[in-house]
Amino acid sequence: MGEHAVNGACVVLNGVTFGYGPNRPVLRSLDLTLRAGERVGLIGANGSGKTTLLHLLVGLRKPSAGRITCFGTPRTTESDFRDLRKRAGLLFQDSDDQLFCPTVGEDVMFGPLNLGKTHAEARAIASETLHRIGLANYESRVTYRLSGGEKRLVALATVLAMQPDVLLLDEPLTGLDEEHETRITEILLNLPQAMLIVSHNREFLARVAQRTYVLRNGSLEE
Numbered sequence: 001m002g003e004h005a006v007n008g009a010c011v012v013l014n015g016v017t018f019g020y021g022p023n024r025p026v027l028r029s030l031d032l033t034l035r036a037g038e039r040v041g042l043i044g045a046n047g048s049g050k051t052t053l054l055h056l057l058v059g060l061r062k063p064s065a066g067r068i069t070c071f072g073t074p075r076t077t078e079s080d081f082r083d084l085r086k087r088a089g090l091l092f093q094d095s096d097d098q099l100f101c102p103t104v105g106e107d108v109m110f111g112p113l114n115l116g117k118t119h120a121e122a123r124a125i126a127s128e129t130l131h132r133i134g135l136a137n138y139e140s141r142v143t144y145r146l147s148g149g150e151k152r153l154v155a156l157a158t159v160l161a162m163q164p165d166v167l168l169l170d171e172p173l174t175g176l177d178e179e180h181e182t183r184i185t186e187i188l189l190n191l192p193q194a195m196l197i198v199s200h201n202r203e204f205l206a207r208v209a210q211r212t213y214v215l216r217n218g219s220l221e222e
Contacts, residue, residue: 008035009069010166010194011057011088016066017218018049018056026052028218029066034166039188039195041209043202048215050198051093054168057196058090071165086115089159093170093198095151104130104146104154105139111162122161129161130154133187149180156184160191167195173204 011034019025026049034040044050055061057068059081068075070084092098101107108126109119117125123139130138133153146154152172159167172188173181181204188195188208199205205212213220 009033010036010071011196012067012069013057014067014069016056016063016068018052018061018063025218027056027063030219032213032220034194034196036165036194037192039197039209041205041212042196042198042215042220043200043205043212044215049218050215051170053215054090054170054196054198057168058085058088086162087164088166088168089162089164090168091156091159091170091172093174095148095155098155098158099143099151101143103139104135104141104143104157107143107154108139108157108161111158115162125161125163126157129157133157133160134183149176149183152176152180152184156187165193167191167193167197169195169197169199171199172197173199173201 011032013030013032015029015031016027017029018027042050042053052061056063059075059078071087073080075081075084099107101110105123105126108129109122112122112125113119127139130136133156135150135153135157138154143151143154156172172184176184185204185208197205197209211222213222
C-alpha cells in the first residue's frame, strides 16, 4: 500500500499542469489532496478548468506535468486509469452524456455489468440503488421521457451503482428545480464516499462540503 493510502488520502495531485495548447494554459502546478470520506467543493469562473480537473482525475485528459496518485498508486497509463474508473465515479455536467440506454434499469445496470456482475446481480444492484435515491419502480421507465430532475437522479444512480470509493460531481444541481436540488443535497449528505464537487452554487457547497477551493488562474485558493 502506498504512502498516500496509508495517510488516508484517496486522491493526491502534485504540481499538475494542463493546457489546451501553448496559448491556452488552464492548470498551473496545481496541488490537491482528497481524503477518505471528505467532501471538497470546487468553485470558479466559467473556463477556469474545473471540469478539466475532474477529467484529468479519471484519465479522460492527461497532464503535461505533475503527478496524479489515487489510492496510493501513481496513475499515468490508460491501464492505470481504467482500474481507477472502477473506484472513482464521475457525474457529468449534462445528464444526457451519462444516459444512453432505452430504460432507466438498463442505464443503471450498465456499470455493474461492466464490472463483471451477473445480470441478476446487476439488476439487484440497480433496484437497490434506485430505491435508495427515491426512484423505486423506475426500472422500466423510458429514460428520454424523464424530467430534468429525474434524469439527474438516474445519472447519479448510474454512478452509485458502480459502488465507487470517490465521487467526482460536475455541477450536480445544474438545471434543477428546488425540489430536486433538495433531494440531491440530502442524498449527498448521507453518502459515505469522498467527494470532489464542482458547483457555482455557493450556498449548496457551504452545506455539503467540508472545505471549498476557488480555482483561479490555474491554482486553488481557499
